[in-house]
Amino acid sequence: MPGWVTDLFSNFWVSLGGKLLLVALMIPLVGMIIGFAEMKLSAKMQSRVGPYFAGGRWGWAQLIADGVKFFQKEDLIPADADRPVFKTAPILVLVGTVALFVVIPFGPNLIFRDLDVGVFYALAISSLSTIGILMAGWSSANKYSLMGGLRAAGQLIAYELPLVLAVVGSVILAGTMSLQGIVEAQIEAGYPFVVIQFVGFGIFMIAALAELSRIPFDMPIAESELVMGYLTEYSGFRFLFFFLAEFANMFTLSAIAATLFLGGYWLPGVPEDVLEFAGPIILITKVFLLVFAMIWFRWTFPRFREDQLQRIAWVWLVPLALLNIVVTALLKVIL
């Protein structure tokens, strides 16, 4: 690294600006890549071709075209909508997603801010988007979005608990809440925590699916019942915020799952110094594996009714997570 660059970055404000710029660039990029992957993979799963014409041979520019389309769409706000709430709802949802990027360790020292309460911060921030969704549901002055918003509130809060409890297992094993610390604990323990924490990993993935309200936990945006749930009245770039937030959220939650359970930017055989450069690539492949699983689930399963959904959360996931914590704690004490 040339000299003037390091002391340029050492100045706090410039590095903050750079990091913000980087995150602001990553969100649309990641959202588009995952969105495009979903379109193409779902098409293949249904023996179709998928987007083909945008951008020449195999339609890579489809999502850029979508983005432009959404931007030039008329930004409609329903007449008797609650205007301020209607306008800030998408921003809140996007902030909930962007804030998650801060704690994800892409490499040994490639992290925006290594908080020592990393995990706690991540889960708290991700529940911010729940408020955004509820605001969207309430403010659209449309019966269907109101029902969608209330369903989202019930679902996201019900699945917040298993999400948090599932994480406690690997926090006990690592002994620290900072994500960087958890990855180092896995490096030094020699195996990714999923080997012991497979129950926690399963619960975390199911709860993550519910947080994203993706099929099979699709009640808030149940296309066949509530037209588009809380998104019914949104159009133009506000819908784009929700659209990107969903895909970016898929990335961040999978990144956190990979960091907590699959050993983040580390692979068992990789030596220390190579991690400096190979780290982000390893993490991104793990994330794409998890994202592929989410896409795969989405195009195979129908959706639960919300009373079944709540029963799964309260009757199955929460007790299972508690049991997992007890067992991990016992193992930690005995070993």
Add this chain to the structure above:
Amino acid sequence: MTLDSETIRHLSEASVSVELQTEDMTLNIGPQHPSTHGVLRLVARVDGERCFDVHPVIGYMHRGYEKLSEVRTYPQITTIVNRIDWVSGYCNEIPFIVAAEKLMGLEVPERAQYIRLILTEMQRIASHLVFMASYPLELGAATPLFFALRERERVLDLLESVTGGRFHPNFNRIGGVKPAYASGSTTRKLPQDLPAGFLQDSRDAMDKVREAADELEDLVAGNEIILARTKGVGVLPPEVAVAYGVSGPNLRASGVAFDLRKTENYLPYDRFDFDVVTAENGDCWDRWYVRLQEIRESVKIVQQAIDSIPSGDLQAKVPKVIKVPKGETYVRAENPKGEMGYYLVSDGGQGPYRLKIRSASFSNISILRWILEGILVPDIIAVMGSLDFVLGDVDR
């Protein structure tokens, strides 16, 4: 104010005894809604997710067929009649044509009857495949839609190769079947028959449809989430079904083995062996499963019909301007949606004096008010989807 133990106890009891005052919201599952199969409007009184009573409003698609048919000639009616239940276009024409032929005392040649039977069963497969596509979509699974529609393309291509049309074949004439060629001096002498290779293509298509049925069964039938969403939902007891006149797969799913193909003689069904599929408890899952089995039965019928199709000409001797002698008759047939019948009153003119069209979906959804009492909103969509109705059939 500090909460002493007295008020706390009172509050806890109060919250138990006080019934939460919520007035219910009238939700318009309106004429324009993703899963009402057309322009049906349900005015539902909903408290939270539970809906108290549902008042279906129909008539948005009423085209007045019965009045139209009083000013049409018989060939013109066969072309508008297949637009009643547009998902199974070909099957709508059969009872009307058989009724007219019965009044005229016409003997339809064997080959024409076999071709009619093959095309009816193919149309039944296509109609059930549309159900196989749209019902899982209502429950949220998008992939079965593409599997079912991909197979339906095969069947529709076969239909188009014979009749020229995919949805509205217009291949039936009074007295037999005939492709739409001009009747001038040269084209009249052209021999008219099935296109070359049709029988072989149908055999291959039927094998592929059978494979697709198994694939759909793997993808949808065993899926625990679908079982959770459909088992025991929207149970229709046989006596209520029969009182409302529900017919077809919905009735057979409630355990009543009543199939018009076995009792009526509008087409030579008695020459083929197929069994009437029934199920026990008449819930959404059984209605789905009865239709899947019926696809397999239809495949069996088509294969038997193809192997034993006689040769011969396609149409009986019919005058150019058709006048049906005076008389009244009611002919009913097993449409993919249920019993479709025509009460034809003719007065010897070029068109009928009165034509009563009994369509299956009209009675099938007259039970909506009874069956949708007090269930959750997502179940309304699941139950309505399982009845498999088409709004053209309801509103005529």
Add this chain to the structure above:
Amino acid sequence: MTANGSRRSLPGGGMLKGLGVTLSTMFKTIFRPKKYLATVNYPKVKETPVPRARGVIALDQEACTVCMLCARSCPDWCIYIEGHKEEIPPAEPGGRIKVRSKLDRFDIDYALCMYCGICVEVCPFDALFWSPEYEYSESKMGNMLHDMDRLQDWLLTVPEPPALEK
């Protein structure tokens, strides 16, 4: 699996089978598209319609004797015909002057037409034919009214009657 397919061996069995189906379809479509890909990319790759497909009605003006049968029997009243009578000079001098009716206007309004084929069937002079052509959509509905010459051009696309089953 039981008669109505409820219970499986293990509780998640049904879902795993479903996942298996989607995954295998994905690999089949990616690696053997010719066999499993169901859709084509329309403007570049076009599927040819079957010869008997009823795409558009073609008119042979010479054969038409303006007998108005098609216009009368059309359920949608979407055929508008006008013609006049014309004397044709006899072939050799002194022969009889033949009176023949000529078409002035023969429009089919495809916005109204329901492709039922009654006009083609009822024409006693082989003037109307079906052609499987389907790419004539218009931006304005007014252009759906095809006039005489356009119907004449469709005549070139009318296929030979297909070979028949034995």
Add this chain to the structure above:
Amino acid sequence: MTSSPSDTETQESEGQGSEPQETEVHPLQGFADRVAAAVGGSAEIQFDTVKVIVGAEAWVAAHQTARDDLDLVFFSWLSAIDWSKEVAAGDPLGEEVEERIELLSALSNVTDGDLVILSTTLPSQDPTVPTLVEVYAGADWHEREAYEMFGINFEGHPNLIHLYLPDSFIGNPLRKSYPLLSREVKPWPGTVDVEGMPSANGSDEPTTENPEA
């Protein structure tokens, strides 16, 4: 006209269409007589369709016995025919017929699919008949349709409002006296006439008058 059961009891196959003047007994004759006797009406068989004519006052009772004693539990449909001389749309009747509304209802059993059509005659000025909703729950919508299309008043019907037509619609469309409005707006394209069809092929001359006027 009741087809008198002649003495020769030859059983012919169910499927064979038969004219009423056949000497053999129609296979459905037994069924028709049984229904007529139970319901107290006269049976007639026309082109394989059993029709039992019942008095208007015994309408509900007939359905009650049909459902309970004769196991005709399947309520297929209910509709009406407006027999009248002057006809606003479509070709008029051949010979004289007395002005009346014939109410029809089709019932069948779910075992071997025998179907009977009960029919009764009502005056064409404000026809009224008691409702069948207590006997067959399915009659609810059919009666509403007959009410709005023919103007038949069904006493005791839970909510006798329009089914298909908007509430503000006046008139009963399926009555013969109701004209088809769309026909007045657009002239029939067949009226432009150049020359009569040369009757070369011998089949009757296609009349220049509109077969659908």
